[in-house]
Amino acid sequence: MVLRSCWKSRHKTSSGHVHCWTRPGFAALLWLCLTHLGCGTGAVWETKKVVQKDAEFDVTYNETVTSDNQTIYAFNHTISRNKTEGVRVSVDVLSEGLESPILFVVRQKQAVLSFQVPLILRGLYQRKYPYAHVGRTLCQPPTRAASETQYFFVDVSTLSSLGTHYQLRVSRVDHFTLHTDKKFSFTASPSQPQYFKYVFPDGVDTVIVKVNSEMTFPCSVMSIQDILCPVYDLDNNVAFIGMYQTMTKKGAITVQRKDFPSNSFYVVVVVKTEDEACGGPLRFYPLRPDELIDAGNRSKAIDVVVSPAINSEVYVMGMLFCLGIFLSFYLLTFLVACLENKRMNKRREVLLNPADMSPAETGKTPASPYEYGSIADNGSTLSSEAVTDSATSTDNNYGYMERSLDSVGRSRQESLSSVEEDDYDTLADIDSDKNIVRTKKFLCVSDLARKDKRILSKKYQIYFWNIATIAVFYALPVIQLVITYQTVVNVTGNQDICYYNFLCAHPLGALSAFNNILSNLGYVMLGLLFLLIVLKRDIVHNRALVRNDLNALECGIPKHFGLFYAMGTALMMEGLLSACYHVCPNYTNFQFDTSFMYMIAGLCMLKLYQKRHPDINASAYTAYACLAAVIFFSVLGVVFGRGNTVFWIVFSVIHILATLLLSTQLYYMGRWRLDSGILRRMVYVIYTDCIRQCSGPMYIDRMVLLVMGNIVNWSLAAYGLIEKPNDFASYLLAIAICNLLLYFAFYIIMKLRSGERIQCLPVVCILFTAVVWGFALFFFFQGLSTWQKTPAESREHNRDCILLSFFDDHDIWHFLSSIAMFGSFLVLLTMDDDLDTVQRDKIYVF
Secondary structure (H helix, E strand, O other), X not given: OOOOOOOOEEEEOOOOEEEEEXXXXXXXXXXXXXXHOXXXXXXXXXXXXXXXXXXXXXXXXXXXXXXXXXXXXXXXEEEEOOEOOXXXXXXXXXXXXXOOOEEEEEEOOOOEEEEEEOEEEEOHHHOEEEEOEEEEEOOOOOOOOOEEEEEEEEEEEEOOOOOEEEEEEEEEEOOOEEOEOOOEEEEEEOOEOEEEEEEOOOOOOEEEEEEEOOOOOOOEEXXXXXXXXXXXXXXXXXXXXXXXXXXXXXXXXEEEHHHOOOOEEEEEEEEOOXXXXXXXXXXXXXXOOOXXXXXXXXXXXXXXXXXXXXXXXXXXXXXXXHHHHHHHHHHHHHHHHHHHHHHHHHHHHHHHOHHHOOHHHHOOOOOOHHHHHHHHHOOOOOOHHHHHHOHHHHOOOOHHHHOOHHHXXXXXXXXXXXXXXXXHHOOHHHHHHHHHHOOOOOOEHHHHOOOOHHHHXXXXXXXXXXXXXXXXXXXXXXXXXXXXXXXXXXXXXXXXXXXXXXXXXXXXXXXXXXXXXXXXHHHHHHHHHHHHHHHHHHHHHHHHXXXXXXXXXXXXXXXXXXXXXXXXXXXXXXXXXXXXXXXXXXXXXXXXXXXXXXXXXXXXXXXXXXXXXXXXXXXXXXXXXXXXXXXXXXXXXXXXXXXXXHHHHHHHHHHHHHHHHHHHHHHOOOOOOOOOOHHHHHHHHHHXXXXXXXXXXXXXXXXXHHHHHHHHHHHHHHHHXXXXXXXXXXXXXXXXXXXXXXXXXXXXXXXXXXXXOOOHHHHHHHHHXXXXXXXXXXXXXXXXXXXXXXXXXXXXXXXXXXXXXXXXXXXXXXXXXXXXXXXXXXXXXXXXXXXXOOEHHHOEOO
């Protein structure tokens, strides 16, 4: 049997040194084994000299260590339950060209900390950065006694046979505990991380930890960790526990007492070895995998301050403020409805009993019933059709009303399902009539409102049912996904996943930024209010149709409310999906916030076009298919569009071709065909109208609009191709909004040019909406965060709350934009109320 072991024992001499010795009997047995039994030759048996020293704080120890000796420094200090002192170990290696690193092991009562010097930290692509100066703060285990003396030991050893010179210094950290609202400054580096303790004061349940620096780089990480050992304070392990986020100049984390049973936590600041995570450049690339790279000076001066966050009273005030603003619109609408109802009842009495009042009593000559109808309609808020309940339904002897009601269409009591839209279009004579009517130089609404109203009503109601179906199928997975996002953030503690305004992110329950979610309530409430207003108008109009009222049947812009219902639903869904986006805002779910914005812009343009083109407006299936294509390109742009020249070329070509096709469709009122003979017909038109004889366009107004539209869209396409903006979703939304504004401006100009007037209520809505949109855009462009940059760079744009210490600039954008959208919808709803008593063959199409 071969015995290979060495029994050692330690004996402490009076000088404090410990010697290792071997028992003589065992040494003899071992020698016998080696020489006579052939246990092996060339074996070297060495003993290491271990020296233990009593050490003191704030004393620098200059020593040399080799593989033959190991030094143990023994420290003791008194800790108390009511006072926490930090202990920091600083090490410098003075020798160069080391064969092996020095290993430092700090043994405490309840923790062990070990590190080597030079400290090797890894970066991307296996880069290795050596640090000869290392400073680490020791974890402070809690104590139950009022005062207790604890010991800890610093073991120094190496495997290098050459002597390595080092310096060791252990010191107390005087300002280890952070105080509320008091700024504390310090310096950190990758090999010298810093952390400090904060204890929640009585009566404070939530605090916000703010870390600032005048230096953008080096990139750093701030972390909030529980009072546990070990503390993870190196670049390669700081993400193992607690909450953390990268930072350049700003960082902020909201901390709640309920998450820390000890009512205290550590604020850990670590400087990263590289700046790539903060958007900085990668300066070095290793030519050889094992090559060590000098990182240079990566020290960073940092300030930290811990401030109390808002209390429950501020939460309540914020919620009441939000509810109060939007409930006031309900109250205002109710008051206006009551005033209008009172005014209409009074006018009805005047119209029903004209003989009861003499001209002397009224102070003016009696007005004609036609004039009464116009006056009664002026200023109507909820029901521009209310006039049809009075004058025009009680007397048929005025002007064009002398016609018999028997000549007005079929009874409204017929089933809607008994007639389809194709019943009109399939007749050969009517199809011929389309080509004649729709190609007239001057069109009236009566020319494009010839289809049965029941058919069109059914057609446009599909807009509402389709968007309701889309909303359900779109919203449910979105809600599930953002809940998963929030769960991942809460479990991992990674604050870089979501792009909040961390300086004004107020948590509630599992939500990290409740204020950004609450501020979207306006979209939902005002969208619902708009639906109620539309429903009121729809009911009044249907009552008039049931009575075969001439004004409802043959006057004014044809009333089709399906698109209005779709618009109100889209506004409500915008609020819901914007709230879902703000649960965890980032570039992967930004489409949640913009999808229904595209739909709102598209529906508004369709409604503007439908007003004077009810027979030829796009069907719901075509419209939503086009909007789906827009959202599809939005996703492609977000994923592949950043700096991708090929994508931008393809998109710009598609954008221009779509603009040309839509322009042709609008100019010819759909009376053209896209087939193999299109090129031949284009050449023929150019030859006859431009070469053979120079003739201007037949439809000048339409041509002006389409030329302006093409200029705008071609310019936007060129801008996208040249600049390649990173935020493709916002770029796409800008295209939709520019086209909507252009068409709306054209509509208003042509309305006034045609001799029509805009009533007081639409004018007020237009002015009010324009002002609100101006303020809303001001707050939108404040840019409190941006997912086009890294999370650390985005935090440089963070700002404090500006309203009630609860809402930030983006929340105010939510408030104002929801009000502005509601006002815009009211403009579309009431803009043509002045035409409710005008025959359709006198209302021009433009």
